[in-house]
Amino acid sequence: MTDLSQTDRTRLRRTHERGAFDRATIDAILDVQPMCHVGYVMDGKPVVTPTFQWREGDHVYWHGSSASRGLRASKGAEVCLTVTILDGFVMARSGMHHSANFRSVMLFGQAFVVPDAQKEAKLSAFIDGLWPGRSAMLRPNSAQELKATTVLGMEIAEGSAKIRSGGPVDDDEDYALPIWAGVIPVRSLTDAPLPDPRNLPGVEMPDHIRSFRQDDQAR
Amino acid sequence: MTDLSQTDRTRLRRTHERGAFDRATIDAILDVQPMCHVGYVMDGKPVVTPTFQWREGDHVYWHGSSASRGLRASKGAEVCLTVTILDGFVMARSGMHHSANFRSVMLFGQAFVVPDAQKEAKLSAFIDGLWPGRSAMLRPNSAQELKATTVLGMEIAEGSAKIRSGGPVDDDEDYALPIWAGVIPVRSLTDAPLPDPRNLPGVEMPDHIRSFRQDDQAR
Ligand SMILES: Cc1cc2nc3c(=O)[nH]c(=O)nc-3n(C[C@H](O)[C@H](O)[C@H](O)COP(=O)(O)OP(=O)(O)OC[C@H]3O[C@@H](n4cnc5c(N)ncnc54)[C@H](O)[C@@H]3O)c2cc1C
Ligand SMILES: Cc1cc2nc3c(=O)[nH]c(=O)nc-3n(C[C@H](O)[C@H](O)[C@H](O)COP(=O)(O)OP(=O)(O)OC[C@H]3O[C@@H](n4cnc5c(N)ncnc54)[C@H](O)[C@@H]3O)c2cc1C
Ligand code: HEM
Ligand code: HEM
Numbered sequence: 001m002t003d004l005s006q007t008d009r010t011r012l013r014r015t016h017e018r019g020a021f022d023r024a025t026i027d028a029i030l031d032v033q034p035m036c037h038v039g040y041v042m043d044g045k046p047v048v049t050p051t052f053q054w055r056e057g058d059h060v061y062w063h064g065s066s067a068s069r070g071l072r073a074s075k076g077a078e079v080c081l082t083v084t085i086l087d088g089f090v091m092a093r094s095g096m097h098h099s100a101n102f103r104s105v106m107l108f109g110q111a112f113v114v115p116d117a118q119k120e121a122k123l124s125a126f127i128d129g130l131w132p133g134r135s136a137m138l139r140p141n142s143a144q145e146l147k148a149t150t151v152l153g154m155e156i157a158e159g160s161a162k163i164r165s166g167g168p169v170d171d172d173e174d175y176a177l178p179i180w181a182g183v184i185p186v187r188s189l190t191d192a193p194l195p196d197p198r199n200l201p202g203v204e205m206p207d208h209i210r211s212f213r214q215d216d217q218a219r
Numbered sequence: 220m221t222d223l224s225q226t227d228r229t230r231l232r233r234t235h236e237r238g239a240f241d242r243a244t245i246d247a248i249l250d251v252q253p254m255c256h257v258g259y260v261m262d263g264k265p266v267v268t269p270t271f272q273w274r275e276g277d278h279v280y281w282h283g284s285s286a287s288r289g290l291r292a293s294k295g296a297e298v299c300l301t302v303t304i305l306d307g308f309v310m311a312r313s314g315m316h317h318s319a320n321f322r323s324v325m326l327f328g329q330a331f332v333v334p335d336a337q338k339e340a341k342l343s344a345f346i347d348g349l350w351p352g353r354s355a356m357l358r359p360n361s362a363q364e365l366k367a368t369t370v371l372g373m374e375i376a377e378g379s380a381k382i383r384s385g386g387p388v389d390d391d392e393d394y395a396l397p398i399w400a401g402v403i404p405v406r407s408l409t410d411a412p413l414p415d416p417r418n419l420p421g422v423e424m425p426d427h428i429r430s431f432r433q434d435d436q437a438r
Binding site for chain 2: 009013014035037038039040041042044045046047048049050052064065067068069078079080081082084086089091092093094095096098100102104106108123124127130131135137138139141145148149167168171174175176177178179180181182183184185186187188189190191192193194195196197198199200202203204205206209212214
């Protein structure tokens with residue numbers, strides 16, 4: 001695991017002190033937030049699709065229908081995969097110094113198609129990464145389902161993390177003003193799981209469901 | 220407020236029954252989730268930047284530094300602005316029928332620069348949309364701050380919403396299997412505001428902070 005080198009594309013011009021290129025920082029964000037937004041170019045124009053990603057070693061993966069317009073356009077093409085966690089609103093004494101606390105990652109590169117022989121293992125890693133042990137408890141995938149599914153991957157080679165944390169930073173003279181400033185923390189949270197009414201009698205909620213937390217803080 | 224017509228670009232090919240083109244559905248998603256991801260093309264390659272958006276009537280807006288690489292590349296150019304709310308994980312009896320509950324909007328079009336004369340009003344609408352009445356309580360914006368800030372806008376003219384809700388939909392024969400299925404609800408939440416230690420003595424938390432909820436459910 002080597003840290004990423006800055007490229008012309010990934011050098012942060014704005015608030016660059018918030019940037020990070022080390023894999024520990026990048027991986028921690030990727031591993032805690034499965035949602036991502038994948039950007040690709042279609043007919044010269046940008047498209048941003050919300051989807052799920054998962055990481056295995058030096059790659060991130062995402063999946064969908066083999067007929068998906070977005071996956072087809074992304075194969076072998078340049079994509080930008082962005083993962084974002086909002087941690088809070090930063091309330092300052094002037095408009096301009098309002099901000100947000102966040103952790104985000106932008107990855108750039110070419111997407112490749114995961115070969116058929118590895119597809120099932122990748123999809124199981126996706127499921128088990130979120131819910132350890134679940135893939136083995138499911139009805140096995142059919143050959144037709146696997147054929148209908150495409151898994152794309154991308155090397156974690158060019159990209160950056162950006163992190164803001166802490167309170168507002170106001171202009172010196174504004175601290176004398178009687179204006180409430182501070183942080184409104186935001187986080188995501190899982191509520192109690194809702195069993196499907198068609199679950200068979202006696203089927204208990206497995207540990208991987210009971211202990212699952214989408215809390216953006218750690219997994 | 221006219222509903223959007225489907226275009227070739229916005230016709231949902233996958234699970235099209237989840238698509239919606241009426242403005243009430245689209246606006247409700249835009250109004251409840253300030254975070255968005257803006258895609259633009261730079262040197263022929265896609266970039267996806269997390270940022271905040273706000274809506275006024277038939278337009279969405281976003282802002283940043285006048286020197287921002289992303290804002291400069293987006294001016295007068297095609298962008299895709301995507302807003303996403305994750306409502307839950309959908310746990311099925313087979314891998315393939317796992318899914319997510321979500322509400323999302325994709326908007327396409329050309330971004331324009333908000334003229335200087337309207338910039339301050341737009342930024343106040345951004346602040347007051349989240350925290351009613353706050354902009355008037357702040358230290359006034361300086362001319363230099365306004366100059367350093369660019370607000371981009373985009374007409375809500377081409378785009379779509381996509382919504383999934385409800386429990387898993389499994390293959391008929393899989394309902395006979397003793398596998399736990401259901402939904403794990405996810406939502407975002409605000410914790411108690413943290414006052415800046417440098418707030419002046421006697422400055423109370425305003426109502427617009429006390430009653431603020433980033434709960435993704437309604438505002
Ligand atoms: C939180 C979240 C997680 C998701 N995870 C996955 C995943 O892991 N795998 C997966 O295959 N899909 C996932 N989706 C759905 C994904 O966003 C796409 O809808 C789906 O992949 C179909 O993509 P496509 O390129 O084939 O779209 P098409 O249906 O070909 O797109 C055509 C047009 O339909 C509209 N459209 C498509 N998707 C959306 C959308 N999400 N919101 C608004 N308009 C839309 C747009 O106008 C688009 O230009 C997820 C969505 C959300 C919100
Ligand atoms: C939840 C959230 C809300 C935000 N809201 C706003 C807003 O309202 N206004 C605003 O101006 N900015 C906002 N930002 C910051 C925004 O994402 C950009 O970092 C900022 O706008 C600078 O953009 P730029 O195009 O000038 O980037 P540059 O600094 O020129 O980008 C150069 C390179 O830096 C890296 N980089 C830049 N931004 C990020 C990032 N967020 N994550 C990882 N790598 C990055 C990328 O490699 C990029 O290619 C928000 C960020 C988050 C996560
Ligand atoms: C009058 C109102 C505002 C003005 C004039 C303004 C101006 C600016 C400017 C100039 C930047 C660029 C900073 C830089 O890149 O160096 C910026 C960034 C930003 N603004 Fe605002 N802003 C305003 C209100 C808000 C509000 C209300 C929020 C949200 C709560 C907000 C959130 C952000 C965020 C998250 C960034 C990115 C900071 C970063 O890159 O780390 N802004 N704003
Ligand atoms: C073996 C495992 C899996 C396979 C084979 C698989 C396959 C597929 C396929 C083929 C589609 C496209 C459906 C369509 O567009 O018609 C799809 C979409 C999707 N998948 Fe998966 N998937 C798997 C696991 C998961 C998991 C674990 C999740 C997350 C919990 C997930 C979330 C989604 C979502 C959200 C969509 C989009 C549905 C929509 O467009 O509304 N998938 N999957």
